Amino acid sequence: MTGKPPIAHIDELNLVSMSHGENFAAKIARLGPVTGMRDLGCMLTVVPPGKKAFPRHNHHNIEEAFVILEGEGEYRFGDETHPVRAGHVLSAPIGGPETAHQLVNTGSSDLKYLAFSTMPAVDIVEYPDSGKIGAIRWSDPDADEPNFRHRAYLEDPVDYWEGEV
Numbered sequence: 001m002t003g004k005p006p007i008a009h010i011d012e013l014n015l016v017s018m019s020h021g022e023n024f025a026a027k028i029a030r031l032g033p034v035t036g037m038r039d040l041g042c043m044l045t046v047v048p049p050g051k052k053a054f055p056r057h058n059h060h061n062i063e064e065a066f067v068i069l070e071g072e073g074e075y076r077f078g079d080e081t082h083p084v085r086a087g088h089v090l091s092a093p094i095g096g097p098e099t100a101h102q103l104v105n106t107g108s109s110d111l112k113y114l115a116f117s118t119m120p121a122v123d124i125v126e127y128p129d130s131g132k133i134g135a136i137r138w139s140d141p142d143a144d145e146p147n148f149r150h151r152a153y154l155e156d157p158v159d160y161w162e163g164e165v
Contacts, residue, residue: 026053
């Protein structure tokens with residue numbers, strides 16, 4: 001037992017605002033730490049009209065599923081774009097750029113969805129639109145931030161032995 005109540009209401013969550021530039025804005029709340037889940041992640045995401053919450057990306061070690069609660073938008077998956085609305089369930093399996101995914105609010109009201117994910121300690125994330133790659137490690141799933149995160153451009157490889165003495 002985690003000592004946390006196994007129940008939360010999405011209308012009572014503490015939403016944290018985030019944004020970047022003209023294209024990215026959202027309010028998010030992680031439900032896993034609130035309800036005591038450790039191996040299954042769950043996050044409420046609310047995206048205003050015309051915005052995206054996150055860059056298009058794919059995971060090498062995390063599976064995700066999205067449940068659209070309100071609004072409408074587009075689900076960019078691989079090289080395809082799919083219209084979505086309340087009631088749709090979307091998958092984002094482990095893989096390469098063919099599984100890269102992103103939700104875009106194309107409607108006139110907020111796009112609200114739940115994102116569920118597996119919670120491995122380590123993941124590699126690719127960002128096909130920008131050519132970046134990232135490595136992430138969580139030692140504590142209740143923490144607000146991972147204890148290791150690094151991003152770099154794929155076009156900047158370093159030799160295994162470079163800088164070693």
